[in-house]
Amino acid sequence: MRELSRRQAIIGLGAFTLVLAGCGEDEAPKQAAQTANKAGAMANYGVNQQFKATEPLSFDVLYNNHPFYPLKDDWLFWEELTKRTNVTLKPVAVPLSDYEKKRSLMIGAGDAPLIIPKTYHPQEEAFVASGAVLPVSEYFDLMPNLKDKVARWKMEPELDTLRQADGRIYLLPGMHENVWVDYTLAMRMDILEELDLEVPKTWDELYTVLKAMKTKYPDLYPMTDRFGIPTPGGNLLKLVAQAYGTKGGWEYQHAFWDATAGKFVYTGAMPQYKQMIEYLHKLVKEKLLDPEAFTQQDEQADQKLISGKSFVISCNAQTLVNEFRGALTKANPDAKIAKIPVPMGPVGDYKIGTRLENGVMISKKALEHKNFVAIMQFVDWLWYSDQGLEFCKWGVEGTTFTKDASGGYKPADDVDFVGLNPDASKHLQKDFGFQNGVFSYGGTTKLLESTFSEEELEFQKVMNARKAWPVDPPHPFNEEEREQATLWETPLKDFVTQQTLKFILGERDLSEWDAYVKELEGNNMASYINLVNTAYDRFKKEHG
Template sequence: MVQLSRRSLLAAAGAASVAGLAAGCGDDGSEGGAGLDDKKAGAMESFKAGDQFKATEPLKFSIMMLSNQAYPYKADWPMLAELTKRTNVTLEATAIPGSDYNQKRSVMVSAGNAPFIIPKTYHPDEEAYIAGGAIIAVSDYIDLMPHYKDKVARWNLQGNLDGYKQQDGKYYLLPGLHEGPWQDYSLAVRTDIMTKLGLQSPATWDDLTTVLREMKKAYPAVYPFSDRWSTPPQPGANNLLGILSTAYGTYAGWAYRNQSWDATANKFVFPGASDAYRQMLTYLNTLVTEKLLDPESFTQTDDIARQKFANGKSFVISANAQTVVNEARKDIAKIPGATVAKMILPTGPMGPTLSGDSRLENGVMISKAALESKNFVAMMQFIDWLWYSDAGLMFSKWGIEGDTYTGKVEDGSFKLNPQIKWAGLNPGAPKDLQVDYGFFNGVFAYGGSTAMLNSQFSDEEKAFQAEMNKRQTRPVDPPAPLTVEEREQMTLWGTALKDHVNQQTLRFILGQRPLSEWDAYVKELQGKNMDKYLDTMNKAHERFKGNK
């Protein structure tokens, strides 16, 4: 995250800019088109939920486009041509490789020369740009977005969105919306090895330890578990820590944050100093000490981790639905009789629960320059249709009915064209939905109904999701909106705290630092302003409750 300017004049200017946008807001905090009479060029006069958006004149909108390594951006994708045909909008893309996306986005947004539409932004990354006025308070304009408003209301997502609100009562990121929570990431395991050793799929993380011990006993020269998704550049931040921390009721790895709500104590606490976090590290240290988990798991590149799995030097690796099919199965194809599957996510001390945070996805920021365009209203209508309408989501995910797919997701008759493959669907087909067509490219295709989510799954993945759906959803943390000044200070404190947690997390796991030094580690966090950080969060929460 980019550190905010500490100059009070800049902060004041940003606050004034935001306040200016709020003029004329309704009781729900949305502007509803007030003061936008000169910004309606190309907009539909009447636009409601269920309508197909089509600009009344040809329009062009600039967009920041993440170019995924697995399916690099192509200007001639059929998806883009069909989008123009349907909406009368041409997207002018600034394509950025995924490895550079966050950094280049920060530079462009902070400099004020970002495209109008800035997608693929994960909360709370947007907070770094609020004080300078580089992005708009999108909540001021949701009355222009009937599909978005409809889904928020029908799926009861307002409570989730409250966590995105700032001290001014507004939010600055339009997230992807899911009807229900969902879990994609887990671990993939060599099922042929499981069968050979007579092992059952582990129900708990302790069961997994037993499985790994049996694998180690049968193959003493192998690290049974060698993991991926740890670099670059944060050795303590990875998928394994993320999914394991959920089982322990804390936050770590990809999911790490500097605060979590303790419902018993009725206050925010620091995850990296909690007893649950210590228990999680003890578990991982045990795996490393017994040589069940490759110590290089937290620093090696994905390619090296995949090579070990492909060469039979490991049997367990982090995975999601796509990587099991697109990578793991291809990687082990040369091993006679080798099979792999994604295991049901093991449970831990928290039992069969899932975080409620998964109902909101990465989302879209809107640059301040977009608000100055005469086509602003049309742009918001376009965003609403493409990212939030059922028709727009179906288009961005699956493409063109009768061409790339047939049927409906609602009645289960959906079928991907057998000549086109995607993840576990039609794996032997000659064409690829993402590479060759540009659909399901991740910039547009997220969120939607549970039925639409299920449409992208193979029978194997549907069985996984059915098990995940049986789990109880934990409530999201309550809001604690910060002032501009608080956010600047918290960014400084938070960066130092997170860096220290990640560094010491790795040392504890690998045994470079004994867990007997836990109390000393907590004192180090206190020396880095942990208590002041939490005090600010808790005061902000109390202030929010008082202002409701």
């Protein structure tokens, strides 16, 4: 574990200051913005205080339009938000499928809204050099709720992973009180019962279960998978890689922190990465895993599960309820499906994940806006205050939810969400706009788990008993390094993705692993890792 830097120690003592050495040249515009652009801002805004602009305000926001709950102008969310904050949000709607591309085009053209949510680190890095988005860490003093949660939850190690080479943060992250694991495997419990099998706790036990299923049902693949587009095997590779102590699929990053060696190594060349490949190749070779699992459309995968052609598939809590359970029961009334705790591997009982969520970028245009301080206060309230987080998740007490004497949440009788009230006539997301992925993420564990069924709470109980994986140290590139790294990253990622799939499917023999590593070296692997370790050493020296 890294020693606390002086800056981190100061934060730990409660004096949360993020003024960094070398940023003095930007102090003047920063001070000017906070002094002059206060129209509509509250004079004494503080932690868990209701933000309400002193005059009616209107801000545009980039809106990721989800097909499961398409945008509606008459949602209660918009009306109640204006009532509480005196702010009217004007959504600039972009389809979910085009969100990242359209966001980049709008920012590049200078046409982006003031508030740009639903951004996953490190996507913000593409906009840092141009100055298109604000170094938001310079303005944390305007965000008391964010500062409070960072201090109380000791989030500074996570925030450090967002810092760029200048020491600043350009993305306001969603923050969870604790590491939360959602994605895992779903399994047909009735098939386990039929074969007198226990829920597998390890990947080796899963292999045994799949073998038994194959013996009983030789004409089908016991396991198929979804979430393979655009990242082949996105969730499955992630989970298996974690079990072996590396990163794959959705989580794949070129550089992996080797704590023993005290340096970064190239992920796609790690022995542990090869072990992940060997495991999955074994499943495919023995026809336990559908070879189409890594690249098929979700709808194809779902249909295989629902029609009984497969018994195991990736899922999360919402997918289980919204996509699988109802359709499967309709097709086969005797079928029972459930999430299983993420199987473990050689690294043991770790809960691998992050407390950070997707976050919000603020356009550079906001700094010159007469309502700049009000914008930052509003964002702080909506995304970081306890009241704002509750509002985004649950809505209006007495209308969309009620609370019991212990403070527990319950949907109103006529409102459903993730099957909590399946016979209700209205839906929390579709009809009211709450629990919306643009606004609702992060918060206390109690709030997070407030929408969980008893079944999901049992899953979380098992996962929460596991140890949290340490946070990697930051290694931000400077502008020149970023430019060089960008030239190497795409060819490297494409090559690793292609070869990983070939090894797993048996299109390339694993005896060629050493040749594959040499091919990585030909794609600038060593130069890339040297760049990463140089950036790590520099940041550690300059910022602790």
